[in-house]
Amino acid sequence: MTLHSANGPLRRVAAVPAAPAEAGTPSSAGPRLRRKRGSPEIKQKFRPLGKQPLGLLFSAPYVLFILAVLAYPLGYAVWISFHKFFFTAPGVQVDRPFVGLDNYVTVLSDPAVQRSFLNILVFMVINVPLTVVLSLVLANALNRVIRAKTFFRVSYYVPYVTASVAVIGVWLFLFQQNGLVNSLLGPLAPNPSWLVNSWLAMPTVALYVTWKQLGFFILLYLAALQNIPEELYESASVDGGNKWVQFWNITVPGVRPASVLVTLLATITGANLFTEPYLLTGGGGPDGASTSPVFLMYQKGILQGNPDVAAALGVVLVIGVLLIALIQNRLVGGRAGEE
């Protein structure tokens, strides 16, 4: 009964996801049912939408959400980046002429943008290797220790679950001119201080993000370490391989798939940097030494009212991240193929 009553409105809702299914997935339910139709003992109806077409209704809110909030804006971003676009009041119709690559030329020739990409590069050069090495070493130690395991796990994960805005408050306090870090360092304290020093601002941001995210990556490696069979270590130690040899020849290759994931996620985090340059270094200071592309997107797109330029910057950024991810995949994961 429910099937019948649901069928009417269903077809309309289903129209969107069902159409590509015919081409994409080899439909599982369709042909099988058609074959059964001939046999006399099973009196099943022909059901073009599958055994439980109500599944389409169940999936509809999620599918609509993805189409409206993710898929459509994705295309819209690219469209905006190729047109002259400015903010208007709701409902106002204005002409938005096609301008080709003009916005991209504006973005790429802007020294502030170039600086922000350089900053992100500095960020990644510090953050990505530091994250991979520290999280692997700590995960490896966590895997061996027996006592207080839960305590360590929790303490590493706490920064990850805490709002960046909250922990930035305490980092500002720690790293200010006469903060605790500088009073510990005494005469070794950098002048100008960490966050207002154009050479140290970006490395400090990179250090902060490494610290904040490390717990997540430690647990990721911890899960990967469980997949390495204990026998490998046993036979290595019988053959006299010391701790270092074991770590380098068993652990590191054993967690290579996780390393690919960790480098990728750390890179994406770096590309998304906004809160840190906005708050930690007071808007990408000093003098643009810690601006990030997303911060410039906010500045150019929303503060200065050039959403077309900001959209082009977003597209360039995503393409850049994809390229870096491909290179990293070759470097980190590639060796696994050769072995």
Added chain:
Amino acid sequence: MTATNARAGRTRAKTADGEGAVEKRRNLSVGSFVLLAIGAFVFLFPFYYMLIGSLQTTPDTSVGGAFPSPANITGENYVNINGSINLFKGLLNSGIFTGGVILATVVFGLLVGYALAQMQFRGRGVVFAMMLLVQMIPFQLLLIPLYVMIVRNYGLGDNYLGMILPFAINSTAVFVFRQYFMQLPSTLFEAARIDGASEFRILWQIAIPLVRPAIVTAILLTFIGPWNEFLWPFLVTKDQSLQPLAVSLANYISNIAATASNPFGAILAGACVLAAPAVALFIFFQRQFISTNIGSSVKG
């Protein structure tokens, strides 16, 4: 060197088989323990310092200031920050934002998760592929079009709905629901269907009661996203009375703090209030948090 080591190792393995290995393991464990303890200090100290700093009458940034001193303790900072930004209102807005996302995620996530795991319908593969692909879309690319659409076209700036909409259904939570529903035997659902139960009734009376742990993990997993989110609510809320605590605290840090008598005390007091719910929830449910986050990220 390695050769002699190898020989020594082999003889040791032959003569005192277990003992050597146990000894070695224990040494290793002590080294690891020291390393982990240093790590834990580095991770936890800023939180301790946050609390100490929020209670100081005058900020003491010397090494001695890291220890609580009874002469320098006050609750004044919490009163001050509450005077500049309404902490209760901020917490309430954060709660509405987070609660809205969790509600939508649980309701619609359970529906689609169940459909993907236990129902056969045309287009299921497409929905599943969508769910995986979505997790790879970078948010920075959506920033401008979402702002144009939600704030400019639909006029949802300074509105809870506008805040919630881009985060409404957490795809990782959908994935978690699907995984849990997959583990239930499909015969259970077939039997219920033969008995004439409608799909809604099967979901409500059979499937959901069996995946209660999945709902807990999905709520936890979804919670930290909107609670800690800064960029999006910062863009859509200009009205201070609608800002989540993360946004109003950030505005305080960047605009107002300079004029306060003890700015760091007030900032740290606000930071403690913002951090406390997430940290408390995490410590209380740490088992669920850790297992799901890892499971879904490794698989997804």
